[in-house]
Amino acid sequence: MRQIKTVSVIGAGVIGAGWSTLLALKGYENWFYTEKKETLDKGLAKIKGYLNVLYEYKLIDKEPDYYMQRIHPTTKLDEAISNTDFVLEAIVEEYGAKKALFKQLDEKLDKDVILASSTSGLLMTEIQKAMTKYPERGIIAHPWNPPHLLPLVEIVPGEKTSQDTIYATKDFMENKLERVVVVLKKEISGFIGNRLAFALFREAVYLVDEGIATVEDIDKVMTAAIGLRWAFMGPFLTYHLGGGEGGLEYFFSRGFGYGANEWMHTLAKYDKFPYTGVVKSVQQMKEYEFVKSKTFQELSRWRDEKLISLIKLLRGKI
Numbered sequence: 001m002r003q004i005k006t007v008s009v010i011g012a013g014v015i016g017a018g019w020s021t022l023l024a025l026k027g028y029e030n031w032f033y034t035e036k037k038e039t040l041d042k043g044l045a046k047i048k049g050y051l052n053v054l055y056e057y058k059l060i061d062k063e064p065d066y067y068m069q070r071i072h073p074t075t076k077l078d079e080a081i082s083n084t085d086f087v088l089e090a091i092v093e094e095y096g097a098k099k100a101l102f103k104q105l106d107e108k109l110d111k112d113v114i115l116a117s118s119t120s121g122l123l124m125t126e127i128q129k130a131m132t133k134y135p136e137r138g139i140i141a142h143p144w145n146p147p148h149l150l151p152l153v154e155i156v157p158g159e160k161t162s163q164d165t166i167y168a169t170k171d172f173m174e175n176k177l178e179r180v181v182v183v184l185k186k187e188i189s190g191f192i193g194n195r196l197a198f199a200l201f202r203e204a205v206y207l208v209d210e211g212i213a214t215v216e217d218i219d220k221v222m223t224a225a226i227g228l229r230w231a232f233m234g235p236f237l238t239y240h241l242g243g244g245e246g247g248l249e250y251f252f253s254r255g256f257g258y259g260a261n262e263w264m265h266t267l268a269k270y271d272k273f274p275y276t277g278v279v280k281s282v283q284q285m286k287e288y289e290f291v292k293s294k295t296f297q298e299l300s301r302w303r304d305e306k307l308i309s310l311i312k313l314l315r316g317k318i
């Protein structure tokens with residue numbers, strides 16, 4: 001297993017900036033690459049913003065510039081992979097772009113350099129079709145936004161991914177970057193988190209489309225109840241407790257789960273967001289009281305401040 005000292009982050013957007021920040025925080029030199037200087041500079045500004053908030057909240061004890069020294073920005077791909085031990089791809093969510101990049105990297109890099117995609121739901125098996133030399137080193141390491149704060153990484157092997165690649169990626173994410181890692185037993189689009197998140201989001205858009213509730217009220221339902229529990233309990237533990245002394249078995253046999261059989265057939269079934277639902281949701285987002293007076297940067301900072309407080313309470317560290 002190759003010792004990882006230097007990492008290449010390919011893609012300087014929301015996720016690339018988060019990965020680069022996390023790597024620097026955990027002591028790793030990392031290349032931070034995208035093609036366009038303007039995008040690269042925006043990515044660096046994101047990183048500096050992330051580090052400033054962490055410093056203000058005393059989650060890091062050194063000033064942001066101390067960590068920035070470990071981040072090496074470049075618009076030259078060959079420079080970004082010149083001495084790399086591990087690649088984290090975080091470019092646009094398109095098979096075409098990812099396959100072209102993985103093909104290029106596979107041709108250039110030693111066979112023990114792992115190529116990990118941040119994709120939100122695409123399949124490594126499909127990406128590996130473009131890797132003609134060492135497809136076994138291709139894998140998915142799906143972070144959650146923002147990666148420097150949310151600890152989960154879903155590792156999803158493709159059909160050709162080797163056990164060594166899985167083991168090395170899990171070891172790096174879990175033991176070196178101190179992430180919470182789930183390795184999927186079978187490859188599936190959307191993985192675990194996004195499938196669960198989008199099952200709920202599909203229903204949320206349906207309820208807006210049907211005029212049952214506004215986007216603001218749906219968010220209230222999530223944040224005033226469901227989301228609070230989910231910050232420290234998943235759905236199974238939640239409903240095991242919901243079953244009282246009888247636990248999950250009672251829940252399904254006589255409890256709420258049994259009762260839900262009366263109306264579960266009314267849940268949204270569509271496999272693409274309905275145009276009318278999207279239009280109504282976007283329009284109502286513009287009327288969302290808390291949001292309409294804030295910029296993306298202000299909302300991102302507000303989100304990170306809340307996440308930091310929660311993470312400190314629930315995990316004690318990032």
Ligand SMILES: NC(=O)C1=CN([C@@H]2O[C@H](COP(=O)(O)OP(=O)(O)OC[C@H]3O[C@@H](n4cnc5c(N)ncnc54)[C@H](O)[C@@H]3O)[C@@H](O)[C@H]2O)C=CC1
Pocket residue numbers: 010011012013014015016033034035036039043089090091092093094097101118119120121142143144145
């Ligand atoms: N935004 C999110 O909440 C999350 C996104 N992801 C995944 O992470 C990946 C990146 O997502 P974001 O950072 O949100 O996207 P983004 O659009 O913010 O950033 C994409 C970056 O890749 C660069 N880029 C695009 N094509 C490129 C290429 N061919 N070569 C080099 N750089 C290229 C862009 O300039 C940009 O810097 C996607 O696969 C996405 O599905 C994963 C978890 C969460």
Ligand SMILES: O=C(O)[C@@H](O)C(=O)[C@H](O)[C@@H](O)CO
Pocket residue numbers: 119120143144145146193194
């Ligand atoms: O929600 C997240 O942070 C990630 O799991 C994602 O992949 C994003 O939601 C993605 O689906 C949208 O860019």
